[in-house]
Amino acid sequence: MSANDNHHEEHHVVPLRHYFGVFFALIALTFATVWTAKMDLGIFNTLVALTIATVKALLVILIFMHVKYSPKLVQTMVGASVLWLLIMFLFTWSDFATRGWLFH
Numbered sequence: 001m002s003a004n005d006n007h008h009e010e011h012h013v014v015p016l017r018h019y020f021g022v023f024f025a026l027i028a029l030t031f032a033t034v035w036t037a038k039m040d041l042g043i044f045n046t047l048v049a050l051t052i053a054t055v056k057a058l059l060v061i062l063i064f065m066h067v068k069y070s071p072k073l074v075q076t077m078v079g080a081s082v083l084w085l086l087i088m089f090l091f092t093w094s095d096f097a098t099r100g101w102l103f104h
Contacts, residue, residue, distance in 0.1 A: 036052070
């Protein structure tokens with residue numbers, strides 16, 4: 001009896017149609033990115049581009065990187081990493097926003 005006999009790990013098998021669905025969704029979102037980049041949305045250009053990019057990143061992380069089917073510890077670590085990234089973005093934005101010379 002080896003040490004690994006006591007650890008039974010289940011592997012989730014993702015149907016091939018899910019991969020194709022995500023692939024075609026990523027292609028469609030890429031076309032949506034190009035299409036919206038050519039439009040003048042005013043102050044919403046950045047918001048729309050970041051929203052599309054976030055959806056694409058979520059699809060890749062959850063499906064292609066198998067985080068959706070990973071143990072809770074992996075999901076927690078991914079969530080903590082995203083939270084830390086958002087904190088770093090907040091610090092960068094707060095530094096940028098408090099520079100008075102940029103807005104005069």
